[in-house]
Amino acid sequence: MKKAVFLDRDGVINEVLTERVKFVNKPDQLYLLPGVVEAIKELNAVFDYIFVVTNQGGVGLGYMKESQLITIHDYMKTMLRQQGAIIDAVAYCPHKPKSGCACRKPNSKLIEDLAEDYHVDLSSSYMVGDTDTDTDTDIIAGKKAGTKTVFIGMEDPLADASFPNLLQASKWMIQDQNGLSKTR
Structure with a gap:
């Protein structure tokens, strides 16, 4: 069996609710967070797959078409790949929040x-x-699926570990895979 890292998109890979961008509804609104390219490259070296799993209720709410979302994800994957960071697949929920899907x-x-x-x-x-x-x-x-969980932000008691950014989280995940991690 293979090992993977599943990444949320907004707030983990790219900016959201910042001065530059509120939500990403077009490719030119996608700004990578600092350290993301390096983090994904490090994860690529250890894990078999890096996936993005993201709720994108903007489609269901009519802020963008599903084809626009696919274009944004293609743009993100290409931008990362050009810098040596590989996202193997993106899975998304296009439904409205509270739709019950x-x-x-x-x-x-x-x-x-x-x-x-x-x-x-x-x-x-x-x-x-x-x-x-x-x-x-x-x-x-992540807990429901049976993965270990890593929270980006302040401490989260539900998560196995918490870090301020993906780069620091990636270092912990790599150490954890090698049995060298210290929690949080």
Whole structure:
């Protein structure tokens, strides 16, 4: 079985709710957070796959078409690949918040479907996310899927570890895979 890192997109890979951008509805609104390229490159060297799993309710709410979202994800993957950082696949929920669909995090369907398609051992994989409004949707989704969980931001009691950014989190995940990590 393979090992993977599942990354939330907004707030983990790219800016959201900043002075430059509120939400990413077009490729030119996608700004990578500092250290993301280096972090993904480091993760690529240790893990079999790096995936993005993201709630994108803007499609269901009519702020963008699904084809625009796919263009944004293609742009993100190309931008990262040009710098040597590889995202193997992107899975997203296009439904409105509170629509009751099975794919929207905190449900774990996006993670579980990728794991099945790519033969990933979830118990030796990681879900990395941040806070989505008032709930820890990413961390809960990872827990439901059976991954270890890493929170980007201040301390999160539900997560296995918390770090201020993806670069620091990536170093911990690599050490954890090698049995050298110290929690949090």
